Amino acid sequence: GKDPLQTPETLASLWADYTFQxxxxxxxxxxxxxxxIGSSYADAGNTIKVPDVTVFDAATHYEVxxxxxxxxxxxxxxxxxxxxxxxxDTTLCTYGATRSVLxxxxxxx
Numbered sequence: 847g848k849d850p851l852q853t854p855e856t857l858a859s860l861w862a863d864y865t866f867q868x869x870x871x872x873x874x875x876x877x878x879x880x881x882x883i884g885s886s887y888a889d890a891g892n893t894i895k896v897p898d899v900t901v902f903d904a905a906t907h908y909e910v911x912x913x914x915x916x917x918x919x920x921x922x923x924x925x926x927x928x929x930x931x932x933x934x935d936t937t938l939c940t941y942g943a944t945r946s947v948l949x950x951x952x953x954x955x
Contacts, residue, residue: 848892852930856884877905888931899927912954921945
């Protein structure tokens, strides 16, 4: 009747993206999203709970002549949170990933 260790009951994500199809901004786009990680337990007795967290992501991109330039940011607000914990002799927790920024170029031919 107990929940498994380090296993959130709920995970959810939402992402929206828009790209201009006409006009001066044609080919330019942006997106934003959120990821929710529900609470989990750090011990077999389900007495130590790791809190839930919501982090936000964003992106911008531009496509011209078959080439796409993109910039993606994960954990946009650099939220510090416990990604998971477990109990042995002491309680050990790991932090979730800090903000990361990734630029990319994709060419289609």
